[in-house]
Amino acid sequence: DLWGPQYFIDFGDRLGHSFGAYQDRWFDVNVYAHTCEPKPGAQEEITELLSECTISVEVDCDKPVHMPVYFDLPYRARKEYISMENTLYAELGEDIAVEAMTAAAASAKCLQMANGAVYTDDKKNWAETxxxxxxxxxxxxxELGNQPVMVSYWFVHDFxxxxxxxxxxxxxxxKQDEDDWNGGKIPLLLIHPQSAGHGLxxxxxxxxxxxxxQTWNTEYREQVIERIGPVRxxxxxxxxxxxVYDILARNTVDECVQERYYENLTVQTALKRATRWRK
Structure with missing residues (x-):
């Protein structure tokens, strides 16, 4: 996130002449686990290098009002969710079984099940829970009456x-959808963070x-909020x-994602903390 913009300022003098050099110097990258963690002291070194050419501006505007809305999973859905979380496997009714090959895949399945549906195979077939x-x-x-509302979704079955x-x-x-929304012609607008996060x-x-x-990608979330944010x-x-309303299933990965967002935790830390708490 930092190397690209900085390169156009000093052509690599501070953070390296390539993104690879930047990563090698300040990050431990595991291509197999798809992780990238800063090395000890990396944040302090980068902050010091950028201090003479970077300023931070605090915008004098109210922050968005966060409105979490919690609910409990129905009994059967709760049993299916716990089974997936603990065993990476869940039976949905009599003839549908869902299996995750890894803990990361199980986390994605749990995120879907908190919403109310889950993919049952690699062909994107899904079942409602x-x-x-x-x-x-x-x-x-x-509750909002006639007020226009944007709803952010992630999975196809959500849509x-x-x-x-x-x-x-x-x-x-x-562009017509954008114009109609801004013209007050759309009372309920569905948006996907990956397509509606920038430039609108x-x-x-x-x-x-x-x-x-919910999505683990905090940048997508922030960019979507910014489309209607206080500054704009x-x-x-x-x-x-x-x-900003968040509909959250209690004691599920929904809460893990929220914790990561508001406490700036890594995905692994948020999941471990939530699992330890539920045990």
């Missing part, structure tokens, strides 16, 4: 189930976002608070 999170979203929308439950919703795909101006259409799905609201002449 509960609708409790959809019910919570309905309550949020009822399918959301469209089935809320057929009046629109998915953000085109959505602040004129509303100031409420609901995260139906103020710049566009909208003196109104930004509301």
């Amino acid at each position: 509960h609708d409790a999170k959809l019910v919570e979203l309905e309550w949020i929308l009822d 399918v189930r959301l469209m089935k439950r809320f057929p009046h919703a629109r998915v953000l795909k085109t 101006n959505l602040q004129d259409g509303g100031c409420v976002i609901v995260f139906f799905s 609201q103020m710049q566009s002449g909208h003196p109104r608070p930004v509301l």
